[in-house]
Amino acid sequence: MEDGLLKKLDAMVREKGYPNRSEAIRDLVRKTIVDDEWTDASGEIIGVLVIVFDHHSRELSSRLLKKEHHWVGGILSTLHIHLDHDNCLEVKVIRGKAGEVRDFADEMISMKGIKYGTLVRATAGVAL
Ligand code: NI
Structure with a gap:
């Protein structure tokens, strides 16, 4: 991951109180999956x-x-x-x-x- 993006990720981890990057990334992936479910009208x-x-x-x-x-x-x-x-x-x-x-x-x-x-x-x- 690029330095700039990594810094933003770390700032997000701190702001939202995640214990680590992995937990924040897991949440982002799940959010994307839920967004996709809603995009697919038959989901x-x-x-x-x-x-x-x-x-x-x-x-x-x-x-x-x-x-x-x-x-x-x-x-x-x-x-x-x-x-x-x-x-x-x-x-x-x-x-x-x-x-x-x-x-x-x-x-x-x-x-x-x-x-x-x-x-x-x-x-x-x-x-x-
Ligand atoms: Ni009422």
């Missing part, structure tokens, strides 16, 4: 969908539920937190093909009444 992945919404929002809760019931096999778990008087936060762990999970998340996030939504990439661990 089996796990996504974590985070949404924030106002539960007073007209018919939103029932529309969300309806959409979920169409996708019941893929939703492994849902965590619901009442943030305050109006707002709810939900975290959904979704398993499926990358393309389908992305589409499902996009449909949820773009629903009227969803104030914030994001899909976090995780992995089913098959390729790691």
Whole structure:
């Protein structure tokens, strides 16, 4: 590895608190594998969908539920937190093909009444 790149790697190892270079490199390789899983639309992945919404929002809760019931096999778990008087936060762990999970998340996030939504990439661990 070139000196410049090695210095940057060592700086990253220090900043992130890795015990050594090997552990940092292992993580980078795994990250690349997970990125590839998500690039391949048919790859089996796990996504974590985070949404924030106002539960007073007209018919939103029932529309969300309806959409979920169409996708019941893929939703492994849902965590619901009442943030305050109006707002709810939900975290959904979704398993499926990358393309389908992305589409499902996009449909949820773009629903009227969803104030914030994001899909976090995780992995089913098959390729790691
Ligand atoms: Ni709530």
